[in-house]
Amino acid sequence: MKGTQLGEFEEVVLLSIAMLYDDAYSVAVLEALNTRLGRPVSLGVVHRTMQRLEEKKMVKSRFGEASAERGGRRKRLFTITMAGENALRDARRVRNELWDRISETAFGN
Amino acid sequence: MRPSNNLPPRWAERLIERIAAPYLREEILGDLFELFQKRVTRFGHILAQWMYVLDIILLIHPRLWRKNPETARLPHYSTDFSKPNPIDMLSNYMKVAARNLKTNKAYALINIAGLALGMSCAILIFMLVRYHLSFDNFHAGSERIYRIVTEQHRDNISYQRSVPAPLGKAFRNDYTFAEKVARIATFEESLITLRNGNELRKFKDELAYAEADFFEIFNFPLLQGNKATALEAPGTAIITEKIAEKYFAHENPIGKVFWLDNKIAFTVTGILKDLPENSDRKTGIYVSYNSLKALNPWLASDDSWGGIQSVMQCFVRLRPGVTVAQVEKVFPAYVKRYRPTSKNVHHYKLQHLADIHFDSRYDGPMERRNLWILSVIGLFLIATACVNFVNLATAQAFKRSKEVGVRKVLGGLKGQLFWQFLSETFLISTAAIIIALVLTYLVLPAANSFFDIRMSINLLSDRLLLTFVMILGILVTFFAGSYPGLVLARFQPIAALKGKMSQASIGGFNTRRTLIVIQFAISQILIIGMVVIINQMRYANQADLGFDKDAIVMLPLGIDSTNVKMKTLKSEISEIAGVEKISLCFSAPASWEAWNNSIRFDNQSEEVNFPTSIKAGDADYISTFGLELAAGRNIFPTDSVREFLVNETFTRKLNFKTPQDAIGKVIAANGGTMVAPIVGVVKDFHDRSFHEDINAIAFTSFIPNYSVMAIKVNLANIKYTMSAIEKTWTAKYPDQIFESQFLDDSIGRFYETEERMLKLIQVFSFIAIFIGALGLYGLVSFMAAQKTKEIGIRKVLGSSISEVLWIFGKEFSTLILIAFAIAAPVAWWVMNGWLQDFKFQIKIDVWVFILTLASTFLIVLVTVLYKALKAVQMDPVKSLRSE
Numbered sequence: 001m002k003g004t005q006l007g008e009f010e011e012v013v014l015l016s017i018a019m020l021y022d023d024a025y026s027v028a029v030l031e032a033l034n035t036r037l038g039r040p041v042s043l044g045v046v047h048r049t050m051q052r053l054e055e056k057k058m059v060k061s062r063f064g065e066a067s068a069e070r071g072g073r074r075k076r077l078f079t080i081t082m083a084g085e086n087a088l089r090d091a092r093r094v095r096n097e098l099w100d101r102i103s104e105t106a107f108g109n
Numbered sequence: 110m111r112p113s114n115n116l117p118p119r120w121a122e123r124l125i126e127r128i129a130a131p132y133l134r135e136e137i138l139g140d141l142f143e144l145f146q147k148r149v150t151r152f153g154h155i156l157a158q159w160m161y162v163l164d165i166i167l168l169i170h171p172r173l174w175r176k177n178p179e180t181a182r183l184p185h186y187s188t189d190f191s192k193p194n195p196i197d198m199l200s201n202y203m204k205v206a207a208r209n210l211k212t213n214k215a216y217a218l219i220n221i222a223g224l225a226l227g228m229s230c231a232i233l234i235f236m237l238v239r240y241h242l243s244f245d246n247f248h249a250g251s252e253r254i255y256r257i258v259t260e261q262h263r264d265n266i267s268y269q270r271s272v273p274a275p276l277g278k279a280f281r282n283d284y285t286f287a288e289k290v291a292r293i294a295t296f297e298e299s300l301i302t303l304r305n306g307n308e309l310r311k312f313k314d315e316l317a318y319a320e321a322d323f324f325e326i327f328n329f330p331l332l333q334g335n336k337a338t339a340l341e342a343p344g345t346a347i348i349t350e351k352i353a354e355k356y357f358a359h360e361n362p363i364g365k366v367f368w369l370d371n372k373i374a375f376t377v378t379g380i381l382k383d384l385p386e387n388s389d390r391k392t393g394i395y396v397s398y399n400s401l402k403a404l405n406p407w408l409a410s411d412d413s414w415g416g417i418q419s420v421m422q423c424f425v426r427l428r429p430g431v432t433v434a435q436v437e438k439v440f441p442a443y444v445k446r447y448r449p450t451s452k453n454v455h456h457y458k459l460q461h462l463a464d465i466h467f468d469s470r471y472d473g474p475m476e477r478r479n480l481w482i483l484s485v486i487g488l489f490l491i492a493t494a495c496v497n498f499v500n501l502a503t504a505q506a507f508k509r510s511k512e513v514g515v516r517k518v519l520g521g522l523k524g525q526l527f528w529q530f531l532s533e534t535f536l537i538s539t540a541a542i543i544i545a546l547v548l549t550y551l552v553l554p555a556a557n558s559f560f561d562i563r564m565s566i567n568l569l570s571d572r573l574l575l576t577f578v579m580i581l582g583i584l585v586t587f588f589a590g591s592y593p594g595l596v597l598a599r600f601q602p603i604a605a606l607k608g609k610m611s612q613a614s615i616g617g618f619n620t621r622r623t624l625i626v627i628q629f630a631i632s633q634i635l636i637i638g639m640v641v642i643i644n645q646m647r648y649a650n651q652a653d654l655g656f657d658k659d660a661i662v663m664l665p666l667g668i669d670s671t672n673v674k675m676k677t678l679k680s681e682i683s684e685i686a687g688v689e690k691i692s693l694c695f696s697a698p699a700s701w702e703a704w705n706n707s708i709r710f711d712n713q714s715e716e717v718n719f720p721t722s723i724k725a726g727d728a729d730y731i732s733t734f735g736l737e738l739a740a741g742r743n744i745f746p747t748d749s750v751r752e753f754l755v756n757e758t759f760t761r762k763l764n765f766k767t768p769q770d771a772i773g774k775v776i777a778a779n780g781g782t783m784v785a786p787i788v789g790v791v792k793d794f795h796d797r798s799f800h801e802d803i804n805a806i807a808f809t810s811f812i813p814n815y816s817v818m819a820i821k822v823n824l825a826n827i828k829y830t831m832s833a834i835e836k837t838w839t840a841k842y843p844d845q846i847f848e849s850q851f852l853d854d855s856i857g858r859f860y861e862t863e864e865r866m867l868k869l870i871q872v873f874s875f876i877a878i879f880i881g882a883l884g885l886y887g888l889v890s891f892m893a894a895q896k897t898k899e900i901g902i903r904k905v906l907g908s909s910i911s912e913v914l915w916i917f918g919k920e921f922s923t924l925i926l927i928a929f930a931i932a933a934p935v936a937w938w939v940m941n942g943w944l945q946d947f948k949f950q951i952k953i954d955v956w957v958f959i960l961t962l963a964s965t966f967l968i969v970l971v972t973v974l975y976k977a978l979k980a981v982q983m984d985p986v987k988s989l990r991s992e
Contacts, residue, residue, distance in 0.1 A: 026140045044168035069146055073139030
C-alpha cells in the first residue's frame with residue numbers, strides 16, 4: 001500500500017526526526033545524518049525527503065520562532081505522526097523478523 | 110572580519126527567492142543561512158560561500174518550485190513571501206483567455222478580423238516600401254555612382270534626365286574625377302527581327318546602345334562572354350537570359366545574329382544574367398555604343414551639343430573622395446565652349462544613384478512622398494484596428510468585473526491583472542498575425558500585378574520581414590492591450606463582486622468616445638481624399654482639352670527610308686470605309702513625345718527665353734484633331750518647312766496684344782534650319798497632362814519628322830475598319846509589327862500614377878471603414894445590452910420608438926460631427942497640397958464634404974440600426990424582468 005512504504009533514506013530521516021523530537025528541522029536532521037551515516041548528505045536531498053514524508057502524512061510541520069542565526073527566518077519544525085510511527089514500527093518488525101530467522105551459519109564464511 | 114562578510118552571497122539568495130515556491134522560500138533561506146554561519150566558523154568564509162552555492166545547485170529539483178501541495182497548505186503561512194510568479198500563472202491566463210474568447214465569439218471575431226486586416230495592410234505596405242527602397246542598392250561603390258542630368262533654366266526650370274551625347278566623352282577625356290564614365294542610349298519598343306532562310310520573326314523589345322564601362326559601373330554580371338570586350342566592336346550585342354530564351358529558345362545564343370529596324374545586324378557576344386527585379390534598368394538587349402552612328406549619326410557624333418535627346422543617359426562612378434560640388438563646378442565651362450550662341454540654359458548636375466528611383470522630375474517611377482503617404486496610411490490602419498480593440502475590450506471589461514474581483518480577493522495584484530490582460534491580448538494579436546500573414550500571402554499576387562512588380566514573401570529566410578512582423582505583434586499588443594489592462598486592474602474588488610460596477614465607475618467612457626472620434630476622423634480623411642482624387646481624375650479625363658481625342662486611332666508608321674510609303678499608305682487608308690479624316694504627324698496634340706526647341710523670332714539675334722514645342726504634321730492635322738484657328742489660315746499642303754502655325758500661348762509669351770499681330774512674323778527654329786513665316790494662330794489646347802502649363806507651340810509640315818498616322822474613325826463599324834487598316838498597313842510593311850492605340854487611352858495614361866494611387870486609397874479607405882464599422886458594431890451591441898433597462902423604463906413611461914432610438918442617434922451623431930470637424934480641415938489641407946501638382950485643377954467644393962459626411966452617416970446608420978432597433982423593440986416586460 002502506497003504511503004506505508006518507506007525508502008531507506010526516508011526511514012533514516014524519519015528516525016532522525018523522531019530522535020530529535022522537539023527540535024527536528026532540516027539542518028538538525030542534516031547534521032545528525034552527516035555524523036551517523038558517515039557520508040555527506042546535501043540539504044536538497046533532506047528537504048525533498050521531508051517534503052515527501054509530509055505528503056505521505058508521516059510527519060507534520062509547523063513554523064518555529066525566528067532567530068538571528070537564521071537571518072531572522074523561522075525554521076520549520078517536524079513532528080512524527082501516528083502514521084509515521086506505525087511505518088517505522090512496521091519496518092522494524094519486518095527487519096527483526098528477518099534477523100530472527102537468519103541462522104548462525106549464514107554468516108559463517 | 111566585517112559583518113557583511115558573515116552574510117551569504119546576496120545574488121544566490123535572490124536566485125533562490127526567485128525560483129523557490131513561495132511556501133518553501135523562508136524555510137530554505139533560513140536553512141542555508143544557518144548552515145552558512147556554521148560553516149564560516151568551521152571552514153572560513155570563502156569555502157562556506159562555495160558550499161552555499163553547491164547547496165543551491167543540489168537543491169535544484171522540480172520540488173523546489175512545484176506548487177504548494179494540498180498537505181502543505183497551512184494557515185500560518187506568511188503573506189509577505191507570496192510574491193507573484195507570473196510564469197506560473199501563464200497557463201491559467203491562457204486557459205481563461207481561451208474560455209473568454211470562446212464565450213464571446215462575436216467579440217473575438219471582430220477583434221481578430223480587424224487586427225488581421227490592419228496588420229496585413231501594414232505588412233504589405235512594409236514590403237512595398239522596402240522593395241522600393243532596395244532599388245539599385247547592389248552595385249559596388251553605389252554611394253559614388255551618379256547620373257549626369259540637365260536643368261534647363263528658361264522662364265521656368267525644366268528637368269531632363271539626359272545630357273547632350275558628347276558630354277560623357279568630353280568629361281571622361283578632360284577630367285580625372287571619375288573612375289568610370291558610361292553613356293547609354295535606350296530605345297523602347299525597338300523592332301528586332303530574326304531571319305532564318307525565308308522565315309521572319311518579329312519582336313518589339315527595349316534595346317540600349319551601351320559603352321562597355323556601363324557594366325563596370327553597374328553590377329550586372331555576364332554569364333558568358335567577356336565584360337571588357339563583348340561590346341567593343343560595332344555590331345556586337347549582349348542579351349539577357351530571358352531574351353536569349355525568347356529569341357533562340359534552347360540553342361546557344363552566342364554568335365547568333367539579329368536585326369534592328371531591319372537594317373542593322375548585331376551578333377550576340379555575351380549573355381547577361383537576368384537583371385534583378387529591384388533595378389530600374391529593364392532593358393534586355395545591349396548593343397555596342399560604337400554602332401550608334403548607323404542608327405542616328407547626329408546623336409553619335411562628337412558635336413551634337415545642340416540639343417538633348419531623352420534616350421541618352423550618362424552614368425559616372427567618381428573616385429573616392431571626389432565631391433559633387435567639385436564636379437559640378439567644371440560643367441559650366443562646357444556650356445560656354447560648346448553652346449556659345451544659346452543663352453546659359455543648360456546646367457548639368459549630378460544625381461545620386463539612390464535618388465534616381467524616387468525623383469519624378471527626372472522620371473523616377475516612385476516618389477518618396479508616395480511611400481511616406483503609404484506608410485502613414487498603414488499606420489492609420491493599424492491605429493484604427495488598435496482603437497477598435499481598445500474600445501471593445503474596455504466595453505467588455507464590465508463583463509469581467511466578477512473575475513477581476515475574485516482574482517483580487519484571492520491576492521491577485523494590479524500588476525498581475527495587467528499582465529494577464531496583456532497576455533490575452535498577445536494571444537489575440539498572435540492569431541491576428543497568423544491570419545494576416547496568410548492574407549498577405551493570398552493577396553500578394555494581386556498586389557504584384559497591380560504595381561507591376563514582383564515581390565515575394567518568405568518569412569523564414571527573410572529576417573527583416575520576420576523582425577517587422579514580430580515588432581508589429583508586440584507593438585499592437587501593447588497599444589491595444591495596455592489601456593484596457595489598466596482599466597481592468599483598477600477595479601475595486603468589493604464593488605466588482607457586489608455587482609455594483611456601472612459603466613460610469615469603470616470610467617474611460619470619454620476615452621472611448623475620443624477613440625471613436627479618431628477612427629471616424631481617419632475614415633473621413635480617407636474618404637475626402639478619395640472623392641477629391643476621383644473628381645480631379647474625372648476633370649482631367651472629361652475636360653475639354655482644346656482638341657478632339659475621341660475615336661482617333663494613332664498608328665505608328667513603319668520604318669521607311671524614302672518617306673514615300675507613308676503617303677501612299679495615307680491615300681490607301683483614307684479610302685477604307687469608316688475612316689473619316691487622316692493626318693501624318695509627329696505626335697498627337699497632347700503627348701509625352703515633344704520636340705522642344707529654342708527659337709529665334711523675327712530675325713532677332715538672340716534666342717527667346719522660353720522653349721517652343723515643335724509639332725510636325727501635314728495640312729490635315731488641324732481638321733483631324735478638330736483644332737480651331739484664332740487668326741490667320743491653315744498651312745498649305747507641302748512636305749518641307751514653308752509656313753508655321755503657332756498657338757495663343759506663343760503669341761502671349763511674345764507679348765502680342767492679339768493673335769492677329771503675330772501673323773507674318775518669321776520664326777527660325779532648330780538652330781536656324783527651319784525658317785518660315787507665321788500664317789495662322791491656333792487656339793490653345795492642352796499639349797501635356799494637367800500637371801503642366803500649356804507650352805508655346807509652333808506647328809509646321811516637315812516630312813522627316815512624321816512618325817505616326819492619326820486616323821479619325823467612325824466607331825459604328827470599328828472592327829471592320831480596324832482590320833482593314835491593319836491589312837493595308839501590313840501589306841506596306843511586311844517585315845514590321847502592326848500596333849495601334851486609341852488617343853484617349855494614351856492620354857488616360859498621363860495619369861497612371863494618380864489612377865494607381867486612387868485605387869490604393871479606395872482599397873485602404875474601404876478597409877479603414879470596414880474596421881471602423883466592425884468596432885462600431887461591437888460597441889453598439891454593448892451599448893444596447895447596457896441600456897436594456899433604461900429603454901424598458903422609457904418605453905413603459907410612454908416613449909415612442911423613435912424617441913428611444915434617438916438615445917443611440919444622439920451619441921453617434923455627436924461623435925461623427927466632432928470627427929468631421931477634425932477631419933475636414935486636415936483633409937482639405939492635405940488634398941489642397943496634392944492638387945498643387947496640377948497646373949489645371951478642380952476646386953475642392955462644399956459638396957465633397959457634404960458627401961463625406963452623408964456617407965459616414967449612412968455607414969454608421971447601416972452598422973448601428975439593426976442592433977439599436979432590436980434593443981428598442983424588445984418587450985419592456987422582458988427587459989425589466991431580467992434581474
